[in-house]
Amino acid sequence: MGEKKVTRRNFLYITTGAFSAAGAGAVAWPFITQMNPDASVKALASTEVDLRPIVPGQSITILWRGKPVFIRRRTKEEITEAQKVAITDLPDPEDDTERVQNPEWLVMVGVCTHLGCIPLGQKGDYNGWYCPCHGSHYDTSGRIRKGPAPTNLEIPEYVFLNDNTIKIG
Amino acid sequence: MSSDYKPSSAVGKWFNDRLPLLDLIYGHMLPYPTPKNLNYWWTFGGILTFCLLTQIVTGLVLAMHYVADADLAFQSVEHIMRDVNYGWLLRYIHANGASLFFMAVYIHMARSLFYGSYKEPRELIWIIGVFIFLLMIATAFMGYVLPWGQMSFWGATVITNLFSAIPFFGDAITTWLWGGYSVDSPLLTRFFTLHYLMPFLIFALVVLHVWALHVPGNNNPEGIDVVKGSQDTVPFHPHYVIKDAFALMVFMIIFAGFVFFVPNILGHSDNYIPANPLQTPEHIVPEWYFLPFYAILRSVPDKLGGVILMVSAIAILAFLPWLDTSKVRSAKYRPLYKQFYWLFIADVILLGYLGSQVSSGIYLIVGRIATAYYFMHFIIVMPLLGFFEKTKPLPKSISEPVLTKEEQKQKENGSAVTGDFVYK
Ligand code: HEM
Numbered sequence: 048m049g050e051k052k053v054t055r056r057n058f059l060y061i062t063t064g065a066f067s068a069a070g071a072g073a074v075a076w077p078f079i080t081q082m083n084p085d086a087s088v089k090a091l092a093s094t095e096v097d098l099r100p101i102v103p104g105q106s107i108t109i110l111w112r113g114k115p116v117f118i119r120r121r122t123k124e125e126i127t128e129a130q131k132v133a134i135t136d137l138p139d140p141e142d143d144t145e146r147v148q149n150p151e152w153l154v155m156v157g158v159c160t161h162l163g164c165i166p167l168g169q170k171g172d173y174n175g176w177y178c179p180c181h182g183s184h185y186d187t188s189g190r191i192r193k194g195p196a197p198t199n200l201e202i203p204e205y206v207f208l209n210d211n212t213i214k215i216g
Numbered sequence: 217m218s219s220d221y222k223p224s225s226a227v228g229k230w231f232n233d234r235l236p237l238l239d240l241i242y243g244h245m246l247p248y249p250t251p252k253n254l255n256y257w258w259t260f261g262g263i264l265t266f267c268l269l270t271q272i273v274t275g276l277v278l279a280m281h282y283v284a285d286a287d288l289a290f291q292s293v294e295h296i297m298r299d300v301n302y303g304w305l306l307r308y309i310h311a312n313g314a315s316l317f318f319m320a321v322y323i324h325m326a327r328s329l330f331y332g333s334y335k336e337p338r339e340l341i342w343i344i345g346v347f348i349f350l351l352m353i354a355t356a357f358m359g360y361v362l363p364w365g366q367m368s369f370w371g372a373t374v375i376t377n378l379f380s381a382i383p384f385f386g387d388a389i390t391t392w393l394w395g396g397y398s399v400d401s402p403l404l405t406r407f408f409t410l411h412y413l414m415p416f417l418i419f420a421l422v423v424l425h426v427w428a429l430h431v432p433g434n435n436n437p438e439g440i441d442v443v444k445g446s447q448d449t450v451p452f453h454p455h456y457v458i459k460d461a462f463a464l465m466v467f468m469i470i471f472a473g474f475v476f477f478v479p480n481i482l483g484h485s486d487n488y489i490p491a492n493p494l495q496t497p498e499h500i501v502p503e504w505y506f507l508p509f510y511a512i513l514r515s516v517p518d519k520l521g522g523v524i525l526m527v528s529a530i531a532i533l534a535f536l537p538w539l540d541t542s543k544v545r546s547a548k549y550r551p552l553y554k555q556f557y558w559l560f561i562a563d564v565i566l567l568g569y570l571g572s573q574v575s576s577g578i579y580l581i582v583g584r585i586a587t588a589y590y591f592m593h594f595i596i597v598m599p600l601l602g603f604f605e606k607t608k609p610l611p612k613s614i615s616e617p618v619l620t621k622e623e624q625k626q627k628e629n630g631s632a633v634t635g636d637f638v639y640k
């Protein structure tokens with residue numbers, strides 16, 4: 048075909064096309080992102096919890112960003128059980144120490160990482176949590192051991208404000 | 217379509233000359249040539265149209281009383297049930313209407329599978345149908361969320377979490393869908409908006425579905441082409457208008473039976489408990505019409521894998537016209553396919569049963585086998601049958617099997633058949 052000449056018309060076609068595409072994208076964006084969390088939803092981002100009423104072997108569930116958060120004061124046995132597991136036995140390898148700030152307190156989002164049900168405490172094959180929806184078993188560190196859930200129960204951001212209070216979020 | 221229509225009134229003629237709307241209706245509904253041997257399985261198209269219109273009309277009036285807000289939705293539905301004049305009736309029609317809609321669509325699809333209605337030249341009719349089915353699933357799912365009971369809430373949670381299985385963007389997509397960090401008011405409001413919109417999109421697709429149907433015309437129980445303008449066809453009106461109307465009456469009696477006698481039998485009692493984000497019901501089950509797909513989802517021990525398989529279970533239907541390699545349409549002339557067809561139907565019913573059970577032990581194992589068979593039917597059985605099956609000889613015209621049956625009867629009885637079995 049020999050060399051094709053680039054004409055003024057080619058240039059106009061391409062620039063018109065490119066500007067229309069960018070314009071369409073810019074117009075579409077507000078229509079899409081309006082569905083993302085709005086300012087009022089984002090504002091409700093942190094919660095403080097008093098830990099004093101919780102005795103070893105007891106857990107409480109609080110609501111944070113519309114989701115349950117489990118706060119469990121683990122027993123000695125639960126802690127040793129969580130620590131002695133070989134990391135190679137875990138589908139989502141994570142050491143117990145990476146999941147707690149203080150081994151006695153396990154704080155995690157109580158939402159099954161499979162499809163979002165709330166697991167039941169102190170149930171299942173690993174004495175941790177069991178999700179009845181599709182049968183995921185979590186251990187005493189909230190790590191997935193068996194079932195369809197892909198990852199360990201999520202650890203939210205939190206800090207100990209003092210020995211008796213934590214702030215989640 | 218047919219332009220030989222002459223409106224009888226002056227106003228009709230004036231109108232039709234300017235906008236040939238009457239031409240269109242006339243051509244598609246009245247003299248429209250229809251195979252004369254259609255059986256009652258062909259009445260479900262009309263029944264489905266009735267279902268869609270019923271959902272739209274009852275939905276429209278429910279929407280006048282319903283409030284799409286997480287704090288008010290449950291109460292507003294109870295308000296519809298207790299306070300609104302005939303609110304209970306409208307809601308029960310709408311809720312049971314959704315179930316009957318799915319019953320009808322499953323029969324309609326099973327009919328197409330049996331008689332090979334998805335094959336050349338009707339592939340597009342079938343594919344549009346698959347899209348209608350997809351939109352129906354989305355619409356019914358979002359509708360079920362609206363009363364904001366326990367099943368609404370946890371059903372919404374489980375299904376929206378399916379999107380989190382998408383690699384890399386999963387979490388961003390679920391947050392976007394929710395408009396927050398969990399299922400809550402923003403999701404409810406947008407589901408209501410979409411639940412309102414989608415039936416109208418379905419309506420538009422139904423128009424395309426029927427338009428595409430009227431190009432080649434109806435398939436029929438023999439699965440052979442009718443000879444246009446021959447004795448093979450009868451005008452749609454009055455023959456099929458009456459037959460469809462009769463079937464619709466029977467359907468409406470069953471419908472009324474549900475609405476008036478057992479309005480909650482197809483629902484789940486947990487949905488009369490207000491949504492509680494801190495407590496998952498012991499046993500989450502979707503509505504009965506989603507159970508086979510739910511069983512497929514649960515049979516895979518991997519999140520992404522389960523989601524992919526469930527979506528494929530529906531998507532694969534769209535490829536059926538090419539997966540089926542047989543030239544013969546109707547299962548009547550396909551002795552092997554007929555058996556596999558019933559095996560497939562049994563498999564889907566089995567999956568539905570498994571979807572309602574807790575998935576562990578033997579249920580899980582059977583669920584996996586049934587899921588594998590579902591896909592094997594499409595990927596292995598359908599392509600291979602076309603090569604190995606010895607089909608029965610096809611009749612030369614759709615009149616032939618009817619006439620030979622009549623003649624046989626005559627011979628056996630040694631007398632003429634009574635009644636006006638004259639085809640002209
Ligand atoms: C394809 C058609 C449709 C289907 C399959 C469908 C399905 C459903 C279902 C399953 C429910 C839950 C019923 C319950 O358990 O209470 C529902 C609720 C609802 N739908 Fe629809 N629907 C359709 C069309 C529409 C339309 C067109 C509108 C509005 C114009 C509408 C408005 C509503 C409202 C306001 C509710 C909440 C009240 C209630 O729960 O009874 N629907 N729908």
Ligand code: FES
Nearest residue numbers: 159161162178181
């Ligand atoms: S949601 Fe927990 S196992 Fe599926």
